[in-house]
Amino acid sequence: MKNKFLGSSITTLSALSALIIVLAVVVVMGEIMLGGWSTLTWEFLTGAPKEGMTSGGIFPAIFGTFLLVIIMSIIGVPVGTITAIYLSEYASQKSFLARMIRFAVNTLAGVPAIVFGLFGLGFFIQFVGSGIDKTFYGTQLKWGQPNILWASVTMALLTLPVVIVSVEEAIKTVPRELREASLALGATKLQTIWKVVLPNSITGILTGGILAVSRGAGEVAPILFTGAAYFLPHLPTELSDQFMELGYHIYIMSTQSPDVEATRGIQYATTLVLLLLTFGLNFSAIFLRYKLRSRAIR
Amino acid sequence: MENKNTKIITKQLNLFYGSKQALKNISLGIFEHKVTALIGPSGCGKSTFLRSLNRMNDLIENTRTEGTVEIDNVNIYQNGIDVVELRKKVGMIFQKSNPFPKSIYENVAYGPRINGVKDKDILEETVERSLKQSALWDEVKDDLKKSGLALSGGQQQRLCIARALAVNPEILLMDEPASALDPIATAKIEELIYELKENYTIVIVTHNMQQAARVSDYTAFFYIGELIEYDLTKTIFTMPKKKQTEDYITGRFG
Amino acid sequence: MKNQLGRNRKNLLHKKFRWSEFLAEKLITLTAFISFVFIVLIFIFVFREAAPIFSSEEKKVSLIQAGEVQETYGDVEENNSPITSNQTSALETSGSEGDASLSNLTGTEWQPVSEVPKYGLLPLILGSLKVTLIAIFLAAPIAILAALFTAMFAPRWAKELLKPAIEILAGFPSVVIGFFALIVLATFVQNLFGFEYRLNAFVGGLAMSLAVIPIVFTISEDALTAVPKHLSEASLALGATKWQTALFVVLPAATPGIFAAILLGIGRAFGETMIVLMATGNAAIFSTQIVEPVRTMSATIGAEMAEVVFGETHYNVLFLIGALLFLFTFTLNAIAEIFIRQRLMKKFSGN
Numbered sequence: 001m002k003n004k005f006l007g008s009s010i011t012t013l014s015a016l017s018a019l020i021i022v023l024a025v026v027v028v029m030g031e032i033m034l035g036g037w038s039t040l041t042w043e044f045l046t047g048a049p050k051e052g053m054t055s056g057g058i059f060p061a062i063f064g065t066f067l068l069v070i071i072m073s074i075i076g077v078p079v080g081t082i083t084a085i086y087l088s089e090y091a092s093q094k095s096f097l098a099r100m101i102r103f104a105v106n107t108l109a110g111v112p113a114i115v116f117g118l119f120g121l122g123f124f125i126q127f128v129g130s131g132i133d134k135t136f137y138g139t140q141l142k143w144g145q146p147n148i149l150w151a152s153v154t155m156a157l158l159t160l161p162v163v164i165v166s167v168e169e170a171i172k173t174v175p176r177e178l179r180e181a182s183l184a185l186g187a188t189k190l191q192t193i194w195k196v197v198l199p200n201s202i203t204g205i206l207t208g209g210i211l212a213v214s215r216g217a218g219e220v221a222p223i224l225f226t227g228a229a230y231f232l233p234h235l236p237t238e239l240s241d242q243f244m245e246l247g248y249h250i251y252i253m254s255t256q257s258p259d260v261e262a263t264r265g266i267q268y269a270t271t272l273v274l275l276l277l278t279f280g281l282n283f284s285a286i287f288l289r290y291k292l293r294s295r296a297i298r
Numbered sequence: 299m300e301n302k303n304t305k306i307i308t309k310q311l312n313l314f315y316g317s318k319q320a321l322k323n324i325s326l327g328i329f330e331h332k333v334t335a336l337i338g339p340s341g342c343g344k345s346t347f348l349r350s351l352n353r354m355n356d357l358i359e360n361t362r363t364e365g366t367v368e369i370d371n372v373n374i375y376q377n378g379i380d381v382v383e384l385r386k387k388v389g390m391i392f393q394k395s396n397p398f399p400k401s402i403y404e405n406v407a408y409g410p411r412i413n414g415v416k417d418k419d420i421l422e423e424t425v426e427r428s429l430k431q432s433a434l435w436d437e438v439k440d441d442l443k444k445s446g447l448a449l450s451g452g453q454q455q456r457l458c459i460a461r462a463l464a465v466n467p468e469i470l471l472m473d474e475p476a477s478a479l480d481p482i483a484t485a486k487i488e489e490l491i492y493e494l495k496e497n498y499t500i501v502i503v504t505h506n507m508q509q510a511a512r513v514s515d516y517t518a519f520f521y522i523g524e525l526i527e528y529d530l531t532k533t534i535f536t537m538p539k540k541k542q543t544e545d546y547i548t549g550r551f552g
Numbered sequence: 553m554k555n556q557l558g559r560n561r562k563n564l565l566h567k568k569f570r571w572s573e574f575l576a577e578k579l580i581t582l583t584a585f586i587s588f589v590f591i592v593l594i595f596i597f598v599f600r601e602a603a604p605i606f607s608s609e610e611k612k613v614s615l616i617q618a619g620e621v622q623e624t625y626g627d628v629e630e631n632n633s634p635i636t637s638n639q640t641s642a643l644e645t646s647g648s649e650g651d652a653s654l655s656n657l658t659g660t661e662w663q664p665v666s667e668v669p670k671y672g673l674l675p676l677i678l679g680s681l682k683v684t685l686i687a688i689f690l691a692a693p694i695a696i697l698a699a700l701f702t703a704m705f706a707p708r709w710a711k712e713l714l715k716p717a718i719e720i721l722a723g724f725p726s727v728v729i730g731f732f733a734l735i736v737l738a739t740f741v742q743n744l745f746g747f748e749y750r751l752n753a754f755v756g757g758l759a760m761s762l763a764v765i766p767i768v769f770t771i772s773e774d775a776l777t778a779v780p781k782h783l784s785e786a787s788l789a790l791g792a793t794k795w796q797t798a799l800f801v802v803l804p805a806a807t808p809g810i811f812a813a814i815l816l817g818i819g820r821a822f823g824e825t826m827i828v829l830m831a832t833g834n835a836a837i838f839s840t841q842i843v844e845p846v847r848t849m850s851a852t853i854g855a856e857m858a859e860v861v862f863g864e865t866h867y868n869v870l871f872l873i874g875a876l877l878f879l880f881t882f883t884l885n886a887i888a889e890i891f892i893r894q895r896l897m898k899k900f901s902g903n
């Protein structure tokens with residue numbers, strides 16, 4: 001009898017836990033949707049903040065976010081892809097160098113986002129940026145301060161493991177037979193990678209890129225002090241400009257805006273935009289990965 | 299034996315996968331413009347031997363090769379051999395047809411392209427010639443843009459042969475090229491082999507005794523990594539000298 | 553015949569040196585090495601910026617004893633001018649005073665912007681621990697039970713509902729969870745339990761559990777499904793029910809993996825910034841109460857770094873906190889890795 005009770009409670013509890021998770025997702029999504037829907041207009045998406053950020057739109061933040069993830073991808077996706085190529089095509093599994101790099105990638109994946117922010121500040125801004133300034137600009141401060149380049153590079157570093165893992169997984173699904181076919185025809189290793197391995201890993205590279213973009217668009221901690229700005233009257237035009245960003249906008253609007261209550265609508269709608277953006281990105285990544293996996297099985 | 303050039307000579311060839319020896323002291327000569335069949339029970343080292351002739355075993359980690367393989371009197375295992383050039387000279391057809399997921403045209407043009415051929419006319423000419431040689435031209439000539447994967451199994455295998463021919467090899471290594479095909483497709487491949495031997499030296503692995511008897515001039519019988527008997531196919535199939543060979547070809551084991 | 557086939561063999565013996573191959577390999581290896589270089593750089597630079605605290609400790613202590621402490625906070629001018637070696641040392645002695653002595657760092661008060669700055673890290677460490685523990689205590693049971701559910705009991709449709717839900721949850725930016733906690737959850741919880749403070753460690757931990765659940769779930773589920781089939785089948789064949797098998801065979805066999813999952817969950821919670829920054833109230837109170845506002849290590853960095861003067865003691869201390877965060881999560885991940893490896897080893901030797 002006691003056993004029977006234990007049994008049914010285990011089953012119930014586990015089902016209940018699953019239900020809680022699903023409900024939590026629904027509640028968060030629903031709340032943000034309901035709260036942000038009415039403010040989410042075309043003008044909101046395309047307009048600039050007005051009247052001390054108490055009204056108007058969030059276009060500069062959207063623009064900044066896109067710029068951030070684009071620069072980040074330009075840096076991160078090639079580096080990540082090449083690293084994945086090295087790990088799966090060039091390195092022998094036992095080689096010390098390969099193990100070291102693998103260890104580094106795993107470690108990188110576990111470093112807290114805020115520590116990336118610190119690193120961006122300490123290395124890119126204080127060391128590299130200031131170094132450039134000292135060498136080329138004398139006393140003028142140009143690169144030795146937060147800007148979109150340093151924020152993007154920092155974010156590229158944070159999302160690097162995401163790209164590497166995705167691409168490596170994709171490269172593994174390229175059948176050995178295709179590689180052998182190419183090599184047996186007298187193709188060199190590089191030709192084989194370029195003409196056979198990479199074209200057949202495009203989906204994975206894309207997935208990795210999308211996942212990285214989604215992650216990068218959602219992380220705020222690394223850009224808190226490497227480039228994000230509270231408010232800017234102009235869109236960034238140079239790599240040494242600061243930028244507004246969606247996640248950062250949510251943070252400051254909900255915690256530091258002079259009249260937090262009055263801007264609730266803006267806060268909700270901004271959150272909704274960010275949520276839809278990451279949701280859309282993740283959804284397409286999941287879809288691509290699904291296609292990739294089904295190919296791997298076939 | 300007939301008075302023929304030996305194209306390939308292996309001497310005391312040993313091959314190890316890690317500590318496991320897969321080939322033991324294989325010494326044999328393969329004649330130019332002949333078809334040589336490798337037969338033997340599963341796991342006896344036929345594929346391994348075949349792959350050692352164009353150094354495809356190099357791609358597997360932890361392999362070690364001892365002895366020599368001479369092709370046109372050059373030991374392909376000596377230092378300074380250009381493996382990429384070697385593989386252009388020694389083409390390979392795999393058991394499972396493996397066309398690239400590209401068009402028929404691009405599949406065949408792959409080899410010339412990696413050799414730096416850019417001229418469209420030369421490419422087209424090569425593709426047509428190779429497809430004709432592999433007896434696929436008439437079936438696909440109107441549809442060269444179609445994916446190679448959309449072809450039937452037998453057609454795919456002939457596409458792979460065409461792809462190998464487009465590189466102008468001198469030797470063709472075929473690892474059970476017809477094992478996954480139906481009898482009609484198999485017959486086509488066999489016919490093709492018969493035609494190709496005029497210009498190419500062919501080494502073929504097969505599990506099908508009739509096939510070996512039909513297409514080959516010479517036959518080598520392998521057993522657990524050793525070369526048991528090697529002779530004219532006629533001789534092997536009518537009066538084998540070793541008991542093991544006789545047992546195998548009469549189907550008494552394996 | 554040969555001419556017709558166009559055979560024009562290069563000498564096999566003449567090994568061609570292929571520049572492109574050579575360069576590509578070197579370049580690819582070099583690029584792959586970037587990850588490693590940056591791990592080392594992160595290590596160096598985070599610690600480097602924290603280091604001045606220790607290097608000038610003795611001096612500071614003596615300064616305290618001499619009673620010469622009194623300095624205003626923030627020397628903006630000095631920072632903007634190019635730093636010469638002279639000024640650097642000036643910065644060290646003037647800007648940093650007796651603030652960051654070991655006794656000050658181990659104090660229970662965090663008041664970096666007061667007249668006499670206090671850099672006691674204990675309330676921050678305690679704050680991080682509180683939020684992390686609350687988060688893991690809430691998240692782990694739910695995530696592990698849900699993983700058990702998917703691995704053992706769930707019908708297909710339930711799995712197909714739960715898996716995407718987890719993916720979506722994992723995809724929520726932490727600032728969105730933080731926002732939700734700040735606006736909705738905090739008020740809801742306050743109304744429900746009548747807490748004195750709207751934002752507190754509990755709300756932070758509760759919100760954090762949303763970020764932790766996907767990690768714990770995913771790795772636990774991996775561990776549970778990796779339990780060899782023959783084990784559970786043997787148990788079922790002996791007449792054990794499904795839940796008995798789940799509880800007494802599968803769950804124990806997956807323990808190392810689940811343990812690793814919890815460790816990684818803790819690591820995530822400990823390092824997470826935006827959620828705690830927005831939902832915990834950010835008051836550095838040294839107390840064990842869970843319904844009081846707290847300030848965590850990560851939130852402290854996030855909130856204060858933007859306003860601090862580069863090179864100043866406060867700045868160095870924030871980097872020290874970052875270094876501690878880095879070390880802590882690094883250690884946790886390393887231990888988790890060992891557990892996951894062990895599980896794999898078992899799996900292989902089991903076959």
Ligand SMILES: Nc1ncnc2c1ncn2[C@@H]1O[C@H](COP(=O)(O)OP(=O)(O)OP(=O)(O)O)[C@@H](O)[C@H]1O
Pocket residue numbers: 315318320338339340341342343344345346347358
């Ligand atoms: N990559 C490898 N690693 C380790 N051992 C291998 C590898 N490939 C083959 N072997 C071993 O070497 C021996 C010879 O294998 P091989 O594939 O050459 O046999 P085969 O005669 O081609 O067999 P089949 O007729 O089944 O194709 C076998 O015992 C096999 O297990």
Ligand SMILES: [Mg+2]
Pocket residue numbers: 344345346473
């Ligand atoms: Mg074989």
